[in-house]
Structures are given as structure tokens and as C-alpha cells.
Amino acid sequence: xxxxxxxxxxxxxxxxxxxxxxxxxxxxxxxxxxxxxxxxxxxxxxxxxxxxxxxxxxxxxxxxxxxxxxxxxxxxxxxxxxxxxxxxxxxxxxxxxxxxxxxxxxxxxxxxxxxxxxxxxxxxxxxxxxxxxxxxxxxxxxxxxxxxxxxxxxxxxxxxxxxxxxxxxxxxxxxxxxxxxxxxxxxxxxxxxxxxxxxxxxxxxxxxxxxxxxxxxxxxxxxxxxxxxxxxxxxxxxxxxxxxxxxxxxxxxxxxxxxxxxxxxxxxxxxxxxxxxxxxxxxxxxxxxxxxxxxxxxxxxxx
Amino acid sequence: xxxxxxxxxxxxxxxxxxxxxxxxxxxxxxxxxxxxxxxxxxxxxxxxxxxxxxxxxxxxxxxxxxxxxxxxxxxxxxxxxxxxxxxxxxxxxxxxxxxxxxxxxxxxxxxxxxxxxxxxxxxxxxxxxxxxxxxxxxxxxxxxxxxxxxxxxxxxxxxxxxxxxxxxxxxxxxxxxxxxxxxxxxxxxxxxxxxxxxxxxxxxxxxxxxxxxxxxxxxxxxxxxxxxxxxxxxxxxxxxxxxxxxxxxxxxxxxxxxxxxxxxxxxxxxxxxxxxxxxxxxxxxxxxxxxxxxxxxxxxxxx
Numbered sequence: 001x002x003x004x005x006x007x008x009x010x011x012x013x014x015x016x017x018x019x020x021x022x023x024x025x026x027x028x029x030x031x032x033x034x035x036x037x038x039x040x041x042x043x044x045x046x047x048x049x050x051x052x053x054x055x056x057x058x059x060x061x062x063x064x065x066x067x068x069x070x071x072x073x074x075x076x077x078x079x080x081x082x083x084x085x086x087x088x089x090x091x092x093x094x095x096x097x098x099x100x101x102x103x104x105x106x107x108x109x110x111x112x113x114x115x116x117x118x119x120x121x122x123x124x125x126x127x128x129x130x131x132x133x134x135x136x137x138x139x140x141x142x143x144x145x146x147x148x149x150x151x152x153x154x155x156x157x158x159x160x161x162x163x164x165x166x167x168x169x170x171x172x173x174x175x176x177x178x179x180x181x182x183x184x185x186x187x188x189x190x191x192x193x194x195x196x197x198x199x200x201x202x203x204x205x206x207x208x209x210x211x212x213x214x215x216x217x218x219x220x221x222x223x224x225x226x227x228x229x230x231x232x233x234x235x236x237x238x239x240x241x242x243x244x245x246x247x248x249x250x251x252x253x254x255x256x257x258x259x260x261x262x263x264x265x266x267x268x269x270x271x272x273x274x275x276x277x278x279x280x281x282x283x284x285x286x287x288x289x290x291x292x293x294x295x296x297x298x299x300x301x302x303x
Numbered sequence: 304x305x306x307x308x309x310x311x312x313x314x315x316x317x318x319x320x321x322x323x324x325x326x327x328x329x330x331x332x333x334x335x336x337x338x339x340x341x342x343x344x345x346x347x348x349x350x351x352x353x354x355x356x357x358x359x360x361x362x363x364x365x366x367x368x369x370x371x372x373x374x375x376x377x378x379x380x381x382x383x384x385x386x387x388x389x390x391x392x393x394x395x396x397x398x399x400x401x402x403x404x405x406x407x408x409x410x411x412x413x414x415x416x417x418x419x420x421x422x423x424x425x426x427x428x429x430x431x432x433x434x435x436x437x438x439x440x441x442x443x444x445x446x447x448x449x450x451x452x453x454x455x456x457x458x459x460x461x462x463x464x465x466x467x468x469x470x471x472x473x474x475x476x477x478x479x480x481x482x483x484x485x486x487x488x489x490x491x492x493x494x495x496x497x498x499x500x501x502x503x504x505x506x507x508x509x510x511x512x513x514x515x516x517x518x519x520x521x522x523x524x525x526x527x528x529x530x531x532x533x534x535x536x537x538x539x540x541x542x543x544x545x546x547x548x549x550x551x552x553x554x555x556x557x558x559x560x561x562x563x564x565x566x567x568x569x570x571x572x573x574x575x576x577x578x579x580x581x582x583x584x585x586x587x588x589x590x591x592x593x594x595x596x597x598x599x600x601x602x603x604x605x606x
Contacts, residue, residue, distance in 0.1 A: 151604035180594075181601045183563030184522045211601070212556035212594030213563070216519040219487045245598035253515035260486030260516070291483075291515035295548035298484045298514070301454035 004263045005228045006254060007041035008034055009206070010279070011062075012077050013248055014236030015055050016046065019285050024058040026282050028065045031072070033278055034233070037271035039251075041073035042066065043096065043230075047083030063090050075138065079110065084124040087135065094136040096174070097121055099165070101158045102147035105178075109142075118164050125169040138172035139165045140206060144190065146181025148241045155190055162194050172202050174230070177217065179241050180210020184220035191224040204228035207249050209289070210239045214249035215257050222261060229254060234276045235289030250290040252276060256297075269297065307566045308531045309557060310344035311337055312509070313582070314365075315380050316551055317539030318358050319349065322588050327361040329585050331368045334375070336581055337536070340574035342554075344376035345369065346399065346533075350386030366393050378441065382413065387427040390438065397439040399477070400424055402468070404461045405450035408481075412445075421467050428472040441475035442468045443509060447493065449484025451544045458493055465497050475505050477533070480520065482544050483513020487523035494527040507531035510552045512592070513542045517552035518560050525564060532557060537579045538592030553593040555579060559600075572600065 011030060015022055022030075031042055044066040050057035059076065066074045067090075075094035078084045087095045099117040100106035106114045121139060128135055143150075144158045162173055173194060187205070195203055205221040205228070207214045218229055232248035239245040255269050273293050280288050314333060318325055325333075334345055347369040353360035362379065369377045370393075378397035381387045390398045402420040403409035409417045424442060431438055446453075447461045465476055476497060490508070498506055508524040508531070510517045521532055535551035542548040558570050576596050583591050 146601055148602055151602045179601075180598060183560065184519075184526075185564045210594060210598045211559055212518055212553065213522075213560055215515055216487075216522040216560065219519040219522070223487075239598065242598040246594060250515065256514055257486065257516055257519065261488050291513060291549060295483060295513045295542065295545040298449055298482075299451055299454040 001262070001264050002227065004222060004258045004265055005040055006251065006258065006265050006267065007043060007073070007075075007228070007230050008039050008233050008251055009043040009230045009248060010233035010236045010251065012043040012046050014232045014234075016053060017237045017240060017247065018055060018283060020283070021055055022282060024061050027058070027062050030275070030279055031066050031069060033275040034272070035069065035072045037275050038265070038267040039072060039272070040266050041075070043075050043077060046077040046079070047086045048077070048079050059086070060090065063087070063092055067093065078124070081120055081123055081127065084127060088128060088131050088133050091133055092135050094138060096138045096140060097124060098140045098142050099161060100142040101153050101161055102143040102150040104150040105143045105147045108149055114161065118161060118168070121165060121170070122168045136171045137169065138174060138204070139170045140174035140176045141165075142176045142178040144175040145177040145186055146179065148179045155193065158190060159193055159197060162197055166198060166201060170201065172204055173198055174204040174206050176206040177208050180208040180214070180239065180245070182207065182217045183213055184216045187217045187220040188224055191221050191226055195225065202228055204230065206230040208239065209235065209246045209249045210242055215253060218249060218254060218257060219261065222258070222263070233279055234293070236279070236283070236286060238287065246289050252290050252292045256292045304565070304567050305530065307525060307561045307568055308343055309554065309561065309568050309570065310346060310376070310507075310531070310533050311342050311536050311554055312346040312533045312551060313536035313539045313554065315346040315349050317535045317537075319356060320540045320543060320550065321358060321586060323586070324358055325585060327364050330361070330365050333578070333582055334369050334372055336578040337575075338372065338375045340578050341568070341570040342375060342575070343569050344378070346378050346380060349380035349382070350389045351380070351382050362389070363393065366390070366395055370396065381427070384423055384426055384430065387430060391431060391434050391436045394436055395438050397441060399441045399443060400427060401443045401445050402464060403445040403481075404456050404464055405446040405453040407453040408446045408450045411452055417464065421464060421471070424468060424473070425471045439474045440472065441477060441507070442473045443477035443479045444468075445479045445481040447478040448480040448489055449482065451482045458496065461493060462496055462500060465500055469501060469504060473504065475507055476501055477507040477509050479509040480511050483511040483517070483542065483548070485510065485520045486516055487519045490520045490523040491527055494524050494529055498528065505531055507533065509533040511542065512538065512549045512552045513545055518556060521552060521557060521560060522564065525561070525566070536582055537596070539582070539586070539589060541590065549592050555593050555595045559595045
């Protein structure tokens, strides 16, 4: 049976939007519980500036603790070369860099052009090789399916950027629907085209449910052969571009989708719903999404 | 461009679960606003026993008012032969009868076996022909994708029931995921098989979002060539089998999905969101779902 590898990005993409700092020991407890429920991959923190994102001021403690734990794949976000340096110094097994397919989004969000962001990825690869660390370097292409500033993003732009990142040494490409603009037909088309370029380099999809199509898009990606998906426990995170709206697709519902479609994830869904309950109790101010946690699992007996 | 025909079942499936009676004039105002926004079909009421479902005690006023209005397809639910008699007396253009694929669900929900329910459909067809009315008779197969009492429902049962209903004269078959058990692969399989049986008789799909897969299932049905879908304005209705959970797929999000997939519906989505706002103001005790109404529409300009 084919396995679909799901990554919980709640501790990074979810907590990034949380109003309160989640204590370091709770973050580590989250990893322990999630790993025990079978979650195979976790984006554990971000090497962003602690001044800009105080939630991740404990990244130097969180990453080594996750690495020491074992039993799941550990990665962290890096917004730039400086973040990469911090990750390399800790011998991070995998770091996730991001460029935005929309130049307008890139300028507004991180104050540099898409071309400059792509160029910086080349520097990060060279730095890693210079340092002789074995960190895997993944790159997410944000606004791959549309942009809340520029509107439509041409597929040819996404393909050109993917090609450049691959030639610079990207070891994984992630297509991100940062603002919830994707639809299943567009996903099928773009995923197919990027897979054609990427060869053996794996493709990951990162969908948001901002306009309700998140799981339909995940199903479309799976139908095209994508085997890596991001999701957030409890749908934690919200959407910074549409206040009150949903952000990341919900992890529990994604597990349900994947299992029902006939794939395995290694995750015990009932145990995962218990993990969600724990994390929710630590973040009383945050809104949690998810249908399966509310409705319960289907009855399994044969008719 | 292919048109996907969406039917608002909010005035029936949605209001059936509402705690307060929506005054007749508000129901009629709902149809007027929805039709003005381009909604092509509305299930306007149910000829259920007013004792069991007082919400539909005004069916004899509501149906003729909707018929007189024009501009959209009018249908009503009939739970049994007695309901059909009431609909025929009013010369209803279309009546929707329901049988449950799960015998256990049929016995528990309406107190008769699936076989008896199928047999009653034959009587209803004969009655219509005897009366000489031109009412179109549609049949929904509830629990087509699984049952909260029996668990899995064999596809062979659904196909056998569909075949019997077609031979009795069903003019439309609706596959209903009454309890939110369907997944996109199952939808693709069953829809394909039923289309193979149904020939020129159109297939409609009625999905619930109870476990988050409603729009993924709708996309899978559309991919198989289904052009008729039910949805409920504001997702009104909830799930009687899982308190607090979602019921019907949300109409606004379904319109968004269908448009983004490249089909037309005839519906002005921004106008529809205004209709939702009006209906929501008339039903202060009910919970409304929907991502697009919260997040807004995507920015359309080219990159």
C-alpha cells in the first residue's frame, strides 16, 4: 500500500500566528505526543528573527530537543541565509527555505524580489557545502496558485522558478497555496508539470483551506502521485491575509481523507485527535478547525 | 462551457433541522433573493407530516408561491405516498422521494424496509400516471456511501436499488452521502457505475461535509461528469447523526469550487453571499458554515 507522508506544520506555521508564546516544554511535549500517534514528520520551529517572531526565540532549544527525540523527521523553516547559518550550526537534518512565485508578494512580505530570494538559495547551498554539513535543503514556492496582491500567478513563472531552484540544488520542492486560491484542476495541472521537471526530486504540497477547497486540492495532488503533504494539527494558524479565515488544511481531516482514499500514513487517527485535545488545552486563545474531531470516525463494521 | 446545475436544499434539508419556524413570507423571500442571484434550482419544502416536522406545515402555501414566482426549478421532498398525493394535488413540477440503501437505516429512520420503500415508489409512479399530472419524479438513495448504523454499504446494494428505481420510472437518481462517509475515490467508482446503469436518466449528487470531505467528493463527482449537485445556503442544517457537526456542503463554497474548476453555474457568488447574510439574519439561532463568505473572493487581476 502506498504511503502518503504527512507533515505537521502546526508547531511552525500554526504557532507563527498564535497570540501567546507556547512554552518550550509544551512544544517538545507536542512532538512527543504526535510522534507517539505516528506522525512521521514535523516542522518543529523557524529560524526567523526572534525580534520579529518571538514565538520562535526558543528555536535553538527546540530543534536539538526534537532531533534527540527520534522517531520522526525533523525540519525547520529558514527565511534567509542568516536562519540557514543558525540551522547549520545545530546540524539540522532538514531546512525549509521559501521563495514567493509572486514578485509583488515577495517584495511586500520579505522586502526583496523573487529573483533575489532565488539567488539567496544558491548562497545557502554553497554555505552548506562549504561547512560540510549534511542538512537536506527543501524549498517552498509560496503563492504558487495565486497571490492576494498580484492576483493570478502564471504557471510559467512557477515552472521557471522550480527549474532554477532544482538547478541550484533543491532536494525537495514544495508548492504552497499561501492564500487559498488553488482549485483541484489547477493543482492537477501544476503538479504534473512540476513533477515533469523535478525527476527524482520529491514534490510536496502545502495547501490552505481559506476558501474551503483545501482537501479537494489535496485529493487532486494525491491523484497525480504526490506523496508528501503539509497540514496543521487542529488547522492551527489561521490566515494572515484574511482575518478570521482558515489557514493550513487540518491534519486530522487530511489523515481521514488519505486513509479513506486507500493509502496509509502510519498515523493513528484516534490518538491524533487526543493530541489535538492536549495542544488545544495549551492554547486557549486559538481557534481550532476540523470536521473529524467534531463528528467522530465512521462506523467500520460491514453491512 | 459546461454548466453545473446547483440546487439549494437549504429551505428543505437546512430548515428541517432548524429550531425555530421560519415564517412563510421569509421562505418565499429566500427564493426571491436566491433566484435573483441566479440559483437555478431550489428544494422549497417537504410534504412531511406537519405533526412530525412543523417547519413544513406551510408546504401547501410555499410550493404554489415558488411555482408562481418562476425563474428557477422548483422541487419538494416527499417521504411517502401520502406526501406524493399532496404534491400531485398542487401539480408540483418535481418531487423528490428517498429510499435508504441501508436497510437498518431505513428501518430506524422511517420504520420500513428498503424493499418496502422501493415498492412504495412504484405506487407513487402509478398514482401520478393515474392522476395524469406531469410531475417529474426523482429518487434519492440515502446512505449510498455508508451508514452510521450498518457501517459499510456494499456498492452492489446501491446499484441494485438504482436499477429497481430506474425500472420503476425514476426520472433522476440522486446519490446521497447522508452521514458524511464518502471519499473521492469511492465517489468516482460509484458515480461511474450508476451512470453506466442510468443511461439518459440524470444523476445528482448530494454530499454532506460531516467529516470534511464534502467538496473533495463534489470535485470527484464533477470529474466523472456529474452536472447536478445539491448544497445548502450557509451550510444550514447540521448533521442529525453527529450533534454539532456539519451537514450539507455549503452552497457558496460549492459555487466557488465549480467556477474555479472552469464550469458555469449561472450564480453571482457575491450576490449569493448577500442572500446568505439575509437568511442568516432571519435565523439567529442557527450555525452557518462556509469559507468563502468569511475569506472573500480571490483577487482576479492578472499577474
